[in-house]
Amino acid sequence: MRISYNAPVILTFTFMAAGIRLLCDWMPGLINYFIAPPVFNVSWTQYLAFVTHMLGHGSWEHYFGNFSLMLLIGPILEEKYGSKRLLYMILITALLGGVLNATFFDTGLIGASGIVFMMMVLASFVNVRRGTLPLTFLLVLILYIGQEVVQAFSDDNISQFAHIMGGGAGALFGFMIPPKGSNKPTPPVL
Numbered sequence: 001m002r003i004s005y006n007a008p009v010i011l012t013f014t015f016m017a018a019g020i021r022l023l024c025d026w027m028p029g030l031i032n033y034f035i036a037p038p039v040f041n042v043s044w045t046q047y048l049a050f051v052t053h054m055l056g057h058g059s060w061e062h063y064f065g066n067f068s069l070m071l072l073i074g075p076i077l078e079e080k081y082g083s084k085r086l087l088y089m090i091l092i093t094a095l096l097g098g099v100l101n102a103t104f105f106d107t108g109l110i111g112a113s114g115i116v117f118m119m120m121v122l123a124s125f126v127n128v129r130r131g132t133l134p135l136t137f138l139l140v141l142i143l144y145i146g147q148e149v150v151q152a153f154s155d156d157n158i159s160q161f162a163h164i165m166g167g168g169a170g171a172l173f174g175f176m177i178p179p180k181g182s183n184k185p186t187p188p189v190l
Helices: 008-026 028-034 044-055 060-081 083-104 113-123 135-151 160-176
Strands: none
Touching (some): 060 113, 083 160
């Protein structure tokens, strides 16, 4: 029996984020290159951080919280949507999170939780049939996104906005992009 690199995008993302977290333990100032800035008049490296913030994590606890879920959901999505399309969805979600955070908030953004929420919502569309609305999608919205809306009013140093935005991106992708190899048209339009 041999070990296979079964989900290249998810595994590479996981290892890159772990490597950055490890380097940041040794060189604490490095983490600043992985925080999406709360403004637009910054250097090119900080503009790059509008996407690379997904690789940085403030602590190992933060890292494990995101990647334990991502390693459960991500390989299924990578198989169903394909590596290239999932990578595009991840990059678009990260960029949207970074830019929208800078537009509406005065704090930086770090971590992959927006990506995790995108994956949680997108996973509810994996087996959708044309003309139906998955009950799992509605329950994920109520349970996970609803909880984030309620917690948005607490002062906990967590970006519930990134979670909500990630869930919204997952819903859009779910409605717009059919799984790989599907001969069915895109899922229902509400």
